[in-house]
Amino acid sequence: MLSLPYIRENRDLVIKGLGIRNIKDAESLVDSVIDADQLRRSTQAELDAVLAESNKISKEIGKLFQSGEVQKANLAKEKTSQLKDKSKSLSEQLGKLETELKEMLYQIPNVPNGLVPNGNSEEDNEVVSQEGDIPELHAEAMPHWELCKKYDIIDFELGNKITGAGFPVYKGKGAKLQRALITYFLDKNSEAGYTEVQPPLLINEASGLGTGQLPDKEGQMYHVGIDNLYLIPTAEVPVTNLYRDVLLKESDFPILNTAYTPCFRREAGSYGAHVRGLNRLHQFDKVEIVRIEHPENSYPALDKMVEHVKGILQELKLPYRILRLCGGDLGFTSALTYDFEVFSTAQNRWLEISSVSNFETFQANRLKLRFKNKDGKSQLAHTLNGSSLALPRVLAGLLENCQTENGIVIPEVLRKYTGFDVID
Template identity: 60%
Template sequence: MLTIKQITENTDAVIRGLEKKHFKNAKETIDQVIAFNDKRRSTQSVLDNNLSEVNSISKSIGQLMKEGKKEEAETAKSRVAELKESNKTLQAEMDQAAEDMQNLLYTIPNIPYDEVPEGVGAEDNVVEKMGGMETELPKDALPHWELTKKYDLIDFDLGVKITGAGFPVYKGKGAQLQRALINFFLDEARKAGYLEIMPPTVVNAASGYGTGQLPDKEGQMYHCEVDDLYLIPTAEVPVTNIYRDVILEEKQLPIKNCAYTQCFRREAGSYGKDVRGLNRLHEFSKVELVRIDKPEHSKQSHKEMLDHVEGLLQKLELPYRILRLCGGDMSFTAALCFDFEVYSEAQKRWLEVSSVSNFDTYQANRLKCRYRSGEKKTELCHTLNGSALALPRIVAALLENNQTPEGIRIPKALVPYTGFEMID
């Protein structure tokens, strides 16, 4: 959530940033926030003056009674009663202005950094880097949904029977490959200094608001209405919320957490080739990195996270590219985001496998996640996260890009985790 200080001290810059994200009615919305804030502050000022007057008059009433000035004392009592009644109205007006302002702030996205390119959608993203191994497949190469059937790795129809489309059942070496990737990603994160967390996969509404999934992504999350709980779309939500309403000591930063969880997304509106096989699921496995850092170090943290994800893709021997997302394609909460995509040779298309984002103080302001600096002042932290990695499209690319006439080759880095070198 943007801070009032950001908005009032850098109003034009905030509006330009929102327009870069193609947020509709940016100026009108910011003007409304300022109006609510002005109303709140002016009402607070009147209320403070009234309270001061009430205190002053109340102290004088006893003295007036002692001096026998009963009529003046009664007048003073009437004035106190009048002010108290007025204060009830003022307090209600101030609370309403604060609530209206808060609700409006929840609907405003984060503003992008200057280095975020202009653009409306994915076609305007900038390719920062390409890497990995080129792949040459047999002429009769198959997409992963055919390979999983051929080698009995994943049963999509059985998932439909048990739950519905988008909930596959992993079997045999398909299940082993999933588990191998999870353990590989967690081990690599641990080697890089991340503390593993095993969080709940359902969260309350406060957690959803804390990281910005609510109210922006409410329709995309599975909602357990009876208990008012949400199935998590990513481990970012429960792990980052560990630090909600927490004041950290400067020496604790940066905090580095990782977590493996199942993730759940309704993916409402998805259709066509993008949803074939593992390309887009309602339930999937993911290892997430979360960092809490000081503002002056968060860009370095971001770079370290990008290097970590790139290293994973290199060890998996996959062709990849890194995209700097444009303003119109960034998430609601991000100030700067890079996407990693792997190339599916069989599908002839790029598949997104990770987004690594810096949220600046946006999430921290919602979370009230602060740190105490050396001067003993409290300041908002910066939060960052990234997938390292999301499994479905990694599995799709591994199966497709490593198919041979003899079977599917397992990358060397994974063999100690799978226990086999080939799927045949």
């Protein structure tokens, strides 16, 4: 959430940033917030003045009674009664204004970093780099959903029977490969200095608001209505919320966490061949990295995260590219995002497998995540997160790109985790 002082002091910059995101009526939206804040502040000032006057008169009433000026004392009591009624009315008005203002602020996305390109959709994202050789597959090569059936490693129909579409059952070597990838990703992250945590899979409303999933993506999350809890869409949410309402010291930076969790997304409205098999699921596994950084170091930290994910993909020997998301495709909370995509040779298309983002102070402001700077003043921290990595499309890419006429060859780096070299 953008802070009110930031919006007031950077009105034109915010309007320009929302324009890059293709937000309609950006100027009107920003000015409405500024006007609402001005009304809130003037109401607060009026309330403060009324309370100050009431306190002053209350102190004088006793003196008037002691000096025998009963009539003046009674008039003063009547005046304080009127002021109490007025302060009550102003307090109610102020509470309503604060609620309305907060709801308005929740509707404003983060201001994009200057590196974010203009654009309306994913078609306008900027390709930053591309690495790895796209393999030449044999004539009978299959997409991963057919490979899964051929080798009996993932059963989509059985998952549909148990739960519904988008909830696959991993079997045999498929389950072991899934577990191998999770362990490998966690080990790589731990080696890079990330502390592993195992967070809850359910969050409360405050946590969803803290990282920006609520109210923006409420319809995309599974809601346990009876307890008003949400199944997590990513480990980013509970891990970042570890630091909600926390005041750090500068010496605490950087804070690095990694976590493996199942993730749950309703993916409402997702249909068609492009979501077949592992391409889009309602439940999937993901390993996440989260960083809490000093504002001066967050962009160098973002670059380190990008290099870290690159290193993993290079070890897996998967062809990949990195995209810098345009304004129209940028997530609500992000200031700058790099997407990683793996090329699926059997499907002849790119599959997104990671997003690495800097949220600057946007989440920290919602979370009240601050630190004491050198001057002893409280300042908002910066938050970052990235997939390292999301399992379904990595697995799809591995199955499809590593297939041969004699089976699916496991990347060498994973063999100590799987205990086998080939799926046949």
